[in-house]
Structures are given as C-alpha cells and as structure tokens.
Amino acid sequence: MRPLHALGILLSLVLVTLLVACANGGKGGLNLQSVDINQLVQNVKGLREVSEPEEIQIGDGVTETLLGARPLQDDVELQRYVNVVGLWVARQSERPNLPWHFAVNDSDYINAFATPGGNIVITKGMIRVLHNESELAGVIGHEVSHVVRKHHLNAIRKNSAFGLLMQGVQAGTGNRSQDVVNALAGPTKELYARGLDKSDEFEADRMGVVIAARAGYDPWGLPAALQTLAGVNPDDDYVKLLFKTHPAPSARLEKLAVALGTNFDSVTGGPQSNDQFLRITERVRAVAAK
C-alpha cells in the first residue's frame, strides 16, 4: 500500500471514530472520553505490516476456498512429485523457509494459483499442457515469485474489510480459526476472479524464470509454457479465467523477450532425463475426466 493511501485511510478512520464519538457524546462537544481507543488501535493495526504467521494463516484460509472450488486430483504420486519439485524450486527463492505446499487440483481448466504464505495450486489442465519438468519448474517459479513479492497479500490488504479480518487473524494465529477462513472466502473469490495487477504478473514471469534456473532447470521452461498458452484459442472455456486474470500470453512473451534477451543463452539446465515427468504425469494426460 502506498504511504499516502495508507495515511488517507488512517485519517479517515480517526475522523469517523471522532464523529461517532461526538454523536455518542450527545452534548454537542467533542467527548474524547468516549472514543474507543482500543477499536481505533485495532483499525490502525489493519494498516501495519502483516507478520509471517499471520500471512500463513491468511494463505491457509485462501487455500481452503480454492480447494473448495475444485478438490485435489486423486493421485498420491503426482501430489508428492509436485511437492518435491516445488519445494526444490521454492528453496532457491528469497523465502526458502516458508511452509511450502503444492497441490494439483482436479480441474481440466488451465491455471495455477499462489496464496500468501506459500501454498501453490496447479490445475490438472495446466500439468497436461506442459512438456517437461523444466516447464513445470517455470510455472512453479512464477507462482513462488508471487509469494516472495507478497502480491496476493498486498492485494488482500487493500480490501475494505481487511482491518476487521486482521482482528480475527490476530486472535486466531497459532490456532486454526474457522471464522477467519470464512471471512477470507469473499475477498479470496473476488481477488482470484479479478486477478493481480498486470505489473505483478510480468514481474512474476521475470523472477520465475530466474528461480527455476537457480534450481538447475532450463530457464526457458516458463517461456515455453507461455508459448503453448499463446497458441490456445482465447475463446476456449479451458483458459477463460486464466486469460481474464492475466495479461495475454503473447504480451507476457513480448515482455520476457526484452527482459531475458540473451542473458540466459549460456545458462543450460533441466533434469538429465524427462522420463520421470512423463511417467508421473501420464495418468492426468492420458486419462480424461471420468
């Protein structure tokens, strides 16, 4: 949040609180005695930085809503595989010690989601269009970058109900609070249907390439995945939400072409063999919805 914006909200809160106090005082004068200082402090706290435990709690609530829209793909080997690959990639980021969790959901639509605190959900449909583990690592790198830069957390903080939400988060930190999960459902749906700022997506592309390359993967995995998406009919239902919430893949590729240039021409990589990726993802690629 920009400082001026935050200051504006703070002043508004103080003003509203004082007005309420005046009204309650009833005698026409300003009655500071009746200003609910505790409430004011709570509201102001909504504007402060969110601690890491609080961020993790928010992310867990967001994840419950994402998994409520579509459950996990029923494939233990695949789930363990994306967790191993995902954690290896995430460990190369600036937030290696978050409690990273990765999941493939049972959706044929192509998409991937990051939540605050380090939960990443990738659709089965996304897995299906990837050619190899470097492309998977690139997609994961993009999502990890959102978490590293706190893109979703900062977007949720702009929600008008955030101050109230944080009171619940504070009360619930350390214990799972169903109230917080429920309170997050609305903002989660709104944010994940609307998407982040385009600049956040472009930044996550630039960083995702680097994080995957740091993990030893071919840096061109993410661009290759985007290139596949750029060829998908944008009117297709399978990509509608992805394309609504992200800049067009062709625009992302154009930005990446400038940012990457020839910087990575001498950076090779990738797993020695693609057999494991092909074997583990074969079930979701070959088996259609039952």
Add this chain to the structure above:
Amino acid sequence: MKHEPWRWLAPALLLMSGAAAAETGYTLQLTDLKAKPFLDADTLTKLPEKTEVEIVLRQGPWMQVKTKSKQLGYVRMLQLRLGSTPTAKDSNGWVSVLGPGATSPRPSSTTVTMTGGVRGFSEEELKASKPNKAEYDKMKTFTATPEQAAAQAANSKLAARTLPYYGEDGKPLKDQGGKK
C-alpha cells in the same frame, strides 16, 4: 469453443527433447534461420513474417524448425508463435488444450475418450466455492521435506546456482538479486 468430446481425439503429438514434434508455428517477424543454435552461427536464410514452420525440437532459447521447403535450421524461440498463422486459424489452427500428452507420447498408448463432464475452474465455480478443510488437510499430507527435495534434485542432476533477477529492460537487478 465449448466442451466437444471430439477434442479429446486430437492428433497424437510426439514428444522429443522437450518439444512436441508435428507442432507448427509461425514467425512473428522477419527472422534469421540459423545453421546452429547460436547467435553467431551462419544465417541460412531470412524467413519473412508469418512463415509457417514445423517445430522439430526446442533447445534452450532456440527452436529447431523445418520449413515448407524442408530446410532445417534454428530460430529464436520467442520469435515464434505456436499454431497456425492468425489469418489461417480455424478450429484446427490452435494449440490443443489437451496438450502434448493428450495422447501418450509412447507409441503403445491407446486413444482416450472423454466419458464424463469437463471439470472446470470457472469464475462461477470459484464464486460458488465453500471452504474445504478436508482437502486442505489432505494437501498437507503430501508436503516434502527440504532433504527429500534436495535428494530428488541430486538424482536428476539438478544443481542449485546463484543467478540475479533482471529488470524489464534486461539489466540485472542489484537489490533483490544476486544472492539466494
């Protein structure tokens, strides 16, 4: 395009070295066709904008392609778009959402037909979501340890390395890059 079951019968795409053979693409602009995947390699010819090519394989930032006149060479990957040229696009000109593995890359695979509905993740389905604690708890049972991640990486010959981030202009960033 809606969910037509026939789309699950998309032609097989063979997987070779990380790129699907029989995929087509086209040039975004006048593009050098290089003899080898290096910037200073000989230029075999210049491909005009919207030249359709067959993609043979991807090698880092390069795509090995075959032109309609059967000439093989390399072009920069980001100078290509997949599928047919925009003007030629019809229902077959797009990349299949079923992807390279719509049918297995292995020759022994059988064609799969879709016998049920598509599982979507549309805006409507997102908005109708109710938080699902059971699935969240299940997700956590698959968590990897750093040791497992490192062991798997070592097994795949993936070595961690230090690389900086780059800005929009392609220049390395100092503030958040350089170190892990």
